[in-house]
Amino acid sequence: xxxxxxxxxGHLEALLDAAASGPVGCILEGTPGIGKSTVWRxxxxxxxxxxxxVLETAPSxxxxxxxxxxxxxxxxxxxxxxxxxxxxVQAHGLKAALFQGEVPEGVQAGxxxxxxxxxxxxxxxxxxxxLLAIDDEQWLDPASARVLAFVLCRLRHESIAVVxxxxxxxxxxxxxxxxxxxxxxxxxxVPLEPLPMRTLKLLLEERxxxxxxxxxxxRIYQASGGNPLYxxxxxxxxxxxxxxxxxxxxLPVPRTLxxxxxxxxxxxxxxxxxxxxxxxxxxxxxxxxxxAAIPDFALSDLESAERAGVIEIxxxxxxxxxxxxxxxxxxxxxxxxxxxxxxxxxMVLDDQEERAQHSALGAEAPNRAIADALESAAAVxxxxxxxxxxxxxxxxxxxxxPIDQEAARxxxxxxxxxxxxxxxxxxxxxxxxxxxxxxxxxxxxxxxxQIELALIRSDEPMAAVELLEGAxxxxxxxxxxxxxxxFELTAVAAEAGRLGGARAHAESxxxxxxxxxxxxxxxxxxGGVVVTHVATGERIPHDLMARLSEMPDSxxxxxxxxxxxxxxxxLYWAGDIDRARPLLERAxxxxxxxxxxxxxxxxxxxxxxxxxxxxxxxxxxxxxxxAEEALGEYEEGLLWLVTLDARFALDRxxxxxxxxxxxxxxxxxxxxxxxxxxxxxxxxxxxxxxxxGQPERAHNRLExxxxxxxxxGYGPAGLTRSAVWSDDIEALIAMGGLDEAEKLLAELxxxxxxxxxxxxxxxxxRCEGVLLAARGDLAAAIxxxxxxxxxxxxxxxxxxxxxxxxEKGSIERRAKHKAAAKQTLEEALAMFEPxxxxxxxxxxxxxxxxIGLRQSRAAEGLTxxxxxxxxxVAEGLTNPEIARQLHMSLRTVESHLSRVYREHGVSSRSxxxxxxxxxxxxxx
Numbered sequence: 001x002x003x004x005x006x007x008x009x010g011h012l013e014a015l016l017d018a019a020a021s022g023p024v025g026c027i028l029e030g031t032p033g034i035g036k037s038t039v040w041r042x043x044x045x046x047x048x049x050x051x052x053x054v055l056e057t058a059p060s061x062x063x064x065x066x067x068x069x070x071x072x073x074x075x076x077x078x079x080x081x082x083x084x085x086x087x088x089v090q091a092h093g094l095k096a097a098l099f100q101g102e103v104p105e106g107v108q109a110g111x112x113x114x115x116x117x118x119x120x121x122x123x124x125x126x127x128x129x130x131l132l133a134i135d136d137e138q139w140l141d142p143a144s145a146r147v148l149a150f151v152l153c154r155l156r157h158e159s160i161a162v163v164x165x166x167x168x169x170x171x172x173x174x175x176x177x178x179x180x181x182x183x184x185x186x187x188x189x190v191p192l193e194p195l196p197m198r199t200l201k202l203l204l205e206e207r208x209x210x211x212x213x214x215x216x217x218x219r220i221y222q223a224s225g226g227n228p229l230y231x232x233x234x235x236x237x238x239x240x241x242x243x244x245x246x247x248x249x250x251l252p253v254p255r256t257l258x259x260x261x262x263x264x265x266x267x268x269x270x271x272x273x274x275x276x277x278x279x280x281x282x283x284x285x286x287x288x289x290x291x292a293a294i295p296d297f298a299l300s301d302l303e304s305a306e307r308a309g310v311i312e313i314x315x316x317x318x319x320x321x322x323x324x325x326x327x328x329x330x331x332x333x334x335x336x337x338x339x340x341x342x343x344x345x346x347m348v349l350d351d352q353e354e355r356a357q358h359s360a361l362g363a364e365a366p367n368r369a370i371a372d373a374l375e376s377a378a379a380v381x382x383x384x385x386x387x388x389x390x391x392x393x394x395x396x397x398x399x400x401x402p403i404d405q406e407a408a409r410x411x412x413x414x415x416x417x418x419x420x421x422x423x424x425x426x427x428x429x430x431x432x433x434x435x436x437x438x439x440x441x442x443x444x445x446x447x448x449x450q451i452e453l454a455l456i457r458s459d460e461p462m463a464a465v466e467l468l469e470g471a472x473x474x475x476x477x478x479x480x481x482x483x484x485x486x487f488e489l490t491a492v493a494a495e496a497g498r499l500g501g502a503r504a505h506a507e508s509x510x511x512x513x514x515x516x517x518x519x520x521x522x523x524x525x526x527g528g529v530v531v532t533h534v535a536t537g538e539r540i541p542h543d544l545m546a547r548l549s550e551m552p553d554s555x556x557x558x559x560x561x562x563x564x565x566x567x568x569x570x571l572y573w574a575g576d577i578d579r580a581r582p583l584l585e586r587a588x589x590x591x592x593x594x595x596x597x598x599x600x601x602x603x604x605x606x607x608x609x610x611x612x613x614x615x616x617x618x619x620x621x622x623x624x625x626x627a628e629e630a631l632g633e634y635e636e637g638l639l640w641l642v643t644l645d646a647r648f649a650l651d652r653x654x655x656x657x658x659x660x661x662x663x664x665x666x667x668x669x670x671x672x673x674x675x676x677x678x679x680x681x682x683x684x685x686x687x688x689x690x691x692x693g694q695p696e697r698a699h700n701r702l703e704x705x706x707x708x709x710x711x712x713g714y715g716p717a718g719l720t721r722s723a724v725w726s727d728d729i730e731a732l733i734a735m736g737g738l739d740e741a742e743k744l745l746a747e748l749x750x751x752x753x754x755x756x757x758x759x760x761x762x763x764x765x766r767c768e769g770v771l772l773a774a775r776g777d778l779a780a781a782i783x784x785x786x787x788x789x790x791x792x793x794x795x796x797x798x799x800x801x802x803x804x805x806x807e808k809g810s811i812e813r814r815a816k817h818k819a820a821a822k823q824t825l826e827e828a829l830a831m832f833e834p835x836x837x838x839x840x841x842x843x844x845x846x847x848x849x850x851i852g853l854r855q856s857r858a859a860e861g862l863t864x865x866x867x868x869x870x871x872x873v874a875e876g877l878t879n880p881e882i883a884r885q886l887h888m889s890l891r892t893v894e895s896h897l898s899r900v901y902r903e904h905g906v907s908s909r910s911x912x913x914x915x916x917x918x919x920x921x922x923x924x
Contacts, residue, residue: 003206003228004199005039011190012043015161016050019129023155023183025162027137027175030192032324033229033257036165039192040135043163047131052161053124057144058135060319061327063283065357067386068097070144071117074132082120087593090116096384097143112594113385114150121151125158136323137166137175143386146423149177154629156184173424194226203228204235224257229322233260236308240267261328269304276305277333277341279318280326281361283354286316292348293341339364353377353389360396371400375412382419391419407445410436414449421456430456444481447474451485454492461496462673468492483512483521487561490528494535497675500713503532523551527566534573536713537721539756545570559591560599572606575759575795577614584610601630605640612648615798617835620648639668639677646684650691651799653839659688675712679705683724690727691839695734702728722748726763733767733774741771759800762791766804769811778815782808798886799840802831806844818851823871825851830868830886862903869893870900873909874916 002009011026018024028036037058047054057073075098083091083100093112095101124130132152134140140148152162152174162182166175168191178187195203200221204212212220216238224231237260268276274294279285291297302318305311310325311318320326330338342362349355356377359370374397381389394416401409413436421429433453440446450471454464468489475481486509493502506528513521526548533541551563559565568583584607591600608623624644631637646661662684669678682705689698705724725748732741745767752760765788772781785808792801805828812821828844862870865886872882883893904915 002038002042003203004195005035005042005192008039008190008192009042009046012039012163013046015163016043016047016052016129016131019052019131019161020159022125022129023152023158023160023162025152025160025164025178025182025187027178027187027189028163028165028192029168029189031168031227033227033322034192034194035228036167036192037135037322040133040163040165044131044133047133047161050129052129052131053127054131054133055124056131056133056135057140059139059141060136060283061139061323062281064139064141065389065392066141066283066351066354067143067381067384067389068141068147069283070134070140071147072098074134074144075120078120079124082123083116085123086116086119089594090119093385094120097147097386102383114147114597115592117147118151118154121155121160122158125160129159129161131161131163133163134174135165137164138169138172139323140172140174142173142388142423145172145174146388147385149174153177153181155182162187195228195231196226197221200224200226200228200231204231207232208235208239227257229324230257230260233257233264237263257324258328261324262332264308265310265325265329265332267304268308268310269301271301272305273329273333274337274341275301276311276320276329277337278345279311279320280330281338281341281358282345283351285318287313287318288316289348290318293344352380353393356393357396360393360400363400366400366402368402368405371397371402371405371408371412374400378415378419387419387422388425391416391423391425394419410440410445410449414445414452418452421452426456442474444475444478447471447478447481447485450474451488454488458492458495459672459674461492461675464492465489465496465498479512479516480518480521483509483516483518483525486512487521487524487528490525490532494532495674495676497679497708497712499532499535503529503536503713506532519551520554520557523548523554523563524557524561524566526551527561527563530570531566531573534570534755537751537755539754540570540574540576553590558599559587559594559596560602562587562590565603569606572610574755575757577610577796581607581610581614597630601627601637602640604630605637605644608644609647612644612651613797613799615796615831615835617648624648639665639672639674642668643677643680643684646681650684650688651839652836653842655688655692655839658684662688675708679709679721679724683727686731687723687727690731690734695731699728699731699735699737702731722751722757722760722763725751726767729767730770733770738771738774741767745771757795758791759795759797762788762795762800762804764788765791766807770807773811773814778811781811782815782817785811798831798835799837802828802835802837802840802844805831806840806847809844810847813847813851822848822851827868827886829863830865833863833865834892862900863896866896866899866903869896870904870912870916873897873900874913 008028015024015026028039030036040058044054044056055074057070059070059073063069075094083094085091086094090112092101094116097113121130121132137145162178164175164178171179179189180186197217201212201217204217204220212235220231220234220238223234275290275297278290278293282289287299302311302313306313309321311320320329339362342358346355346358346362349358356370356374359373363370374393378390378393378397381387381393394412398409398412398416401412413432417429417432417436420426420432430453433449433456437446437449437453440449448471450467454467454471457463457467468485472482472485472489475485486505489505490502490509493499493505506525509525510522510529513525526544530541530544530548533544545567548563548567553559553562553564564583565587568580568587572580572584584603588600588603588607591597591603604623604627608620608627610620611617611623612620624641627637628641631641642661642665646658646665649655649658649661662681666678666681666685669681682701686698686701686705689695689701702724706728709721709724725744729741729744729748732738732744745764748760748764748767752764765784769781769784769788772778772784785804788804789801789808792804805824809821809825809828812818812824825844825848829841829848832840832844868886869882872886879890879893879897883890886893901912904912906912906915
C-alpha cells in the first residue's frame with residue numbers, strides 16, 4: 001500500500017498518458033529512505049495497466065562497477081529480431097555489450113553502441129508507447145549511463161516516457177545530461193518531501209499491525225524528520241525492545257538513519273552475517289552462488305534476516321530490501337573478512353570483469369597474476385565498448401603491479417588515461433598523462449604519453465604541436481611510432497598555422513610508411529600529402545590522387561582519415577564540389593553506421609559548408625543541425641558551428657547576428673590559439689566591414705591575415721583562403737589604393753594559375769573588372785566580368801556568381817547599357833532570391849531602380865528569379881540546364897515555370913516563347 005504520495009503518483013500517471021506524444025520524463029529525487037523506489041514501482045504498475053512496454057532496471061551498488069549491467073536489464077526482453085535488423089556493425093556492438101556475441105576485428109563497439117541503442121528505442125517506440133524506468137540511478141554503471149545520456153538526449157518525437165529515481169546529491173552523467181538536454185529542453189525534477197505525521201502514523205500502524213500512541217509517534221517523527229525508512233527502523237527497534245520487556249520510554253532514539261539501520265541489523269542471527277556480506281557485494285546474488293562461496297552455508301542461516309524484512313528471497317535470487325541495509329552491513333564487517341570473501345568470490349564467479357574486480361578487492365599487496373588478470377578484463381571491457389570499466393580495471397592493475405615492473409605500471413596508467421578520455425573524463429585523463437610524463441625517461445613510452453596528451457589537447461593546437469614534437473624526439477628509431485606522430489602533426493600543425501611544417505611531416509610520414517610497407521599507414525600519410533599540397537595553393541597532384549583513389553578504406557582507421565575521405569577533402573578545398581560531395585556523403589554514412597561521432601561531426605560540418613557555398617541552403621542547414629546533434633561536448637565542434645552560423649547570417653544579410661557570432665567565435669579562437677578558425681573569423685569580420693562601407697577596417701584585418709597565411713605556408717587557393725585576397729583587393733580599390741590593389745591582383749592571378757582553380761580565376765577576373773571600372777575603362781571592365789562569369793559557370797558557387805553579376809550590372813548601368821544591365825541584375829536577383837541573400841537582393845534591386853526601364857505588364861507580377869527562368873526557356877534551355885545555370889534545384893525551376901505560365905496565360909513552352917517575343921516587341 002502506498003501512503004501519502006498521491007500528488008507524485010498523479011504527476012507520473014499524467015506523464016504516462018502523455019507518452020504517446022513524447023518524449024516526456026521526470027527525475028524522482030529525495031534523500032535515502034524517503035520512498036523513491038516505492039513511488040517508482042507504482043509508476044511501473046500504472047504503465048503496465050495502460051499497456052506501455054516497460055524497460056526497467058534497478059541497479060545496486062555492486063552493479064555500478066560492471067559494464068552495461070543496467071543496459072542489459074533494460075534490454076533483457078527485447079522482441080525477437082530487433083537487434084538483427086540493425087546495420088551489421090551496430091548489431092555486433094550491441095550484442096557485445098549485452099554479452100550476446102563477440103566484436104569482430106575492426107568494429108569499434110564503443111562508437112557503434114550508442115547509435116544501435118537509439119535505433120532500438122526508436123523501433124520499439126514506433127510500435128507503441130514505452131516507459132524506460134531506472135531506480136537508484138546513482139548506482140547505474142557509468143558505461144550504461146554514458147550510452148543512455150547520448151540516446152535519451154537525442155529523442156525528439158518518439159513515444160517514450162523516461163522516469164528516473166535517484167538520491168539527492170551531485171548528479172552523475174545521466175541525470176545531469178537529462179536535466180539539461182532531454183527532449184531539447186531538459187527534464188523536470190520531482191522532489192519527494194518527508195511524509196506528514198498523520199500519514200506516517202498510517203504507514204507505521206499498517207506495518208506493525210498495532211496502534212501507535214501519539215507521544216511515541218511524536219518522538220519517532222521528530223527523530224526521523226518524516227523519512228519513512230528511518231521512522232520504520234525506529235519503530236521496529238521500539239517493537240523489539242517492547243517485546244523483550246523494555247519500557248518504550250527508555251528507548252535511545254538513534255540520531256541518524258545509519259544508526260537506526262545498525263540497530264536493526266544487530267538483532268539478526270549471527271549465522272546470517274557471511275551470507276549477507278556476499279549478498280551485499282554480488283551483482284546478482286543467488287542461493288547457488290552463496291552455497292559455492294560460503295562453507296557450510298544453509299538456507300536456514302537467512303531465516304532471521306528474511307523474517308525481519310532485511311532480505312527477500314524470490315525463487316533462487318536473494319537481495320536486500322533496501323540498498324542502505326546492504327551498505328550498512330558491509331561497512332560493519334571487518335576489512336579482513338571482506339577481503340577473504342572477495343577472494344572466495346573471485347574463484348567461483350563466471351564473469352571475467354566481476355571476477356577481476358573481486359580479485360582486486362581481495363588483494364592485500366601487489367600481485368603480478370592479479371594485475372595481469374585485471375589488464376585482460378580491461379581489454380574485454382574495451383572491446384565491448386565500456387572505456388569507463390576498462391580504465392578502472394587498468395588503474396587497479398597498475399596499483400597491484402609489483403614494484404619491479406615499473407614500465408608495465410606506466411603502460412597501464414597511460415592506457416587507462418586513453419580510456420578515461422574516450423569516456424568523456426577529459427580532466428582526469430589529462431592529469432594522469434601529465435603525472436606519468438613527469439616520471440618517465442625519454443623513450444617510446446614517454447612518446448606514447450605525449451601523443452595521447454596531444455590528442456586530448458587538440459583544441460589547443462600550439463600546445464598539441466609542442467607535445468607531438470617532444471614525442472618525435474622521444475620516439476628514437478621506432479619508425480612505426482614516428483609515422484603515427486608525424487601523421488598527427490600533419491593535422492595539428494595545420495590547425496596551429498604551420499602549414500609548411502604540416503606538409504613536411506606528411507611527406508616524411510609517407511616516406512617512412514612506404515619503407516615499412518604498411519598499406520594503412522601509407523594511405524593515411526598519402527592523404528595528408530595530397531591535402532597539404534592543395535592547402536599550400538598548388539594544384540591537385542593528380543598522380544598522387546590517382547594512387548590515393550586506388551587504396552581501399554580500412555576498418556582500423558577512422559572514417560575522417562580514410563583514403564577516400566582525404567581525397568574528398570582535397571577535391572573540396574581545390575574547388576571541385578561536384579566530385580567531392582558524393583565522397584563526403586558516403587563518408588558521413590560510414591561514420592554514422594560505425595558510430596564514429598567525432599568523425600561524423602567533422603564531416604557534417606564540411607558538408608554543411610560545401611552545400612551552402614553550392615547554393616543549397618536547406619541542405620546546408622540540415623547538415624548543420626545533424627552536426628549539432630552529434631556535437632556532444634566537443635569544444636572544437638562548437639567553434640565550427642559558430643563560424644558556420646556567422647557565415648550563414650552574413651550571406652543572408654543578417655549583419656548584426658553575423659557580427660555577434662563572428663566576434664564570439666574569434667574570442668574563443670584567440671583563447672585556444674586555433675589559427676584556422678581565427679583566420680576564418682577574421683575573414684568574416686572583414687567581409688562584414690567591407691559590405692558595411694568600412695574598407696579601411698576590412699583592409700587592416702585582411703592585410704595582417706594575408707601576411708600570417710603566407711608566413712605559415714598557406715596560399716590563397718581554395719574556398720576559405722582565396723577570398724582573403726579578393727576582398728582585400730576590393731577594399732583597397734574602395735580606399736583609392738589602386739596601385740597596391742594592382743600588385744595584389746597580380747599575386748592572385750599567379751596563384752590561380754598555379755592552383756588551376758576556376759574559382760580563383762573567377763575572383764581574379766572580377767577584381768580586375770572592379771579595378772578597371774575604378775580607372776574609368778568600363779568596356780574593359782565588362783569584358784573582365786564576362787571572363788569571371790565564364791569561370792563561375794564552372795565553379796558552381798552562386799553566392800560568388802551572383803555577386804559578380806551585381807558588379808557587372810552596376811558597371812553596365814554606368815556605361816549606359818541599360819538593357820544589358822537590366823538583364824544582368826535580374827539574373828543576379830534570380831540567383832540570390834532563392835538563397836535568401838537579402839543584402840545582395842537589396843543591392844541588385846537598388847541598381848535596377850537606377851536604370852529606369854519598365855517591365856512588361858505580364859512580367860510585373862513575377863519575381864526576377866521567375867522572369868529569368870522564363871527568359872532562359874525562350875533561349876531554348878531545358879529545365880535541368882536552367883537549374884545548373886541558376887544554381888537552383890530542379891523542383892524550384894519547375895515551380896517558377898508554373899508561375900510564369902500562369903502570368904502569361906499559356907500552358908506550353910512554345911506558347912510561352914511566343915508570348916515573350918510578343919511582349920518584347922515595340923509597343924507591347
